[in-house]
Amino acid sequence: MRIRTVDAFTSTPFQGNPAAVLLLENSHAFPEDAWLQRVATELNLSETAFAHPLPPGRNTEADWALRWFTPTTEVDMCGHATLATAHVLKTTSTAPTPITRFTTRSGTLTTTAHPDGSLTLDFPTAPLTPVEAPAGLAEALGTEPLSVHFTGDLVGDLLVECRSEQDVHALSPDLRALAGLSRRGIIATARAQDPGKGYDFATRCFFPAVGIDEDPVTGSAHTALAPFWSARLGRSELTGLQGGARTGLVRTALHGDRTHLTGHAVTVLEGELLHPYDNGS
DSSP states (O other): OEEEEEEESOSSTTOSEEEEEEEOTTOSSOOOHHHHHHHHHHHOSSEEEEEEEOOTTTOSSOSEEEEEEOSSOEESOOHHHHHHHHHHHHHTTOSOSSEEEEEETTEEEEEEEOTTSOEEEEEEOOOOEEOOOOTTHHHHHTSOOSEEEEOHHHHOEEEEEOSOHHHHHHOOOOHHHHTTSSSSEEEEEEEOSOGGGSOSEEEEEEEGGGTEEEESSOTTTHHHHHHHHHHHHTOSEEEEEEESSSEEEEEEEEETTEEEEEEOEEEEEEEEOSSOOOTTO
16 A cells, blocks of 8 residues: 655645645545554654545545544544645546545545646635634733634634734744643734735644644645635735745635635655555454
8 A cells, every 4th residue: 555745835845744645546435443543643744644536426526535634633624635635646647637526524625736736725714703812822822812713613723813923933832731722723823024925924833632733834724814814915815824844835715615725745755554454453
C-alpha cells in the first residue's frame, strides 16, 4: 500500500502543511476505525487522509470517499489534506478528469485541478457568530483580542482578531490552557501590515484539543477567515498567509454559502506501508 506525504498550500518542498495520503484503490470500504487511527498516530502529521473509490453507479454525487485523522482523533473537515489527496489523484493519473468529488463528514466536497498545477476546493462557508472572549483567553493566547467569533459546529473554532500582524507572528501561547477554550482550536488573525507582499491577512492556528499544537496552514479555518476578512476589506477574493516556522498561501473566494480555497501542493515523500490492514490487525 503506497503512502505519500504532500506539502499542501505551497509549491515549495518543506513549506506549507504536510499531510499523509493513503489511497485504498482496491477497496470500496474503509478499514476499521482503530486501524485508521493507528496509522495516523504512527505517521504523526497534523492529518492523514484515507480515500477509497466509490462503486460505479452507487453514488451519483461523488467519486471517492474521504476521511481525515489527526494523531489522536478523526475530524469533520480538513482542507489541506483534501488538497493533498486531490494532488495525489491528479499526479498519479488516478482521477481521469480535472474535477473530483469526495463524500465526507462535511458533505460532498469538490476539487478542481487547473493547468498551472493549482487546485481549488469547494467547501461550505463557516457561519460567524460574535461571542464574548472566554475567561482566560487573552492570558492563554498572550494577546488581548479585538474581537472573537465562533465559527459554527462544523469547524468548531474560535476566530480571534488580533491587533496587528506582528502580534500574530509573535504569539507563544499556553497550549494547555488553550485546549480547554474551544471544541477544536483557536484561529488567531490580523490584517496584513503590507498587502504589497502578496497577502491580505495573516493567521496562525492552534489545535491542542485534537492533538495538534500548531497547524501550519489550515484550509478549513479559511472557510471562516474568508467571510470575516471579505466583510472588512470589501472584496470577495483574498489571499491569506498562515504559519509560524512553516508558511503557506491560501487564495479565498467567497460565494455565499460556499468558499473556494485555491493553492498548490508538492509531493515530498513516497513509500510503502509494510503492515496494511487485514481482519486480524
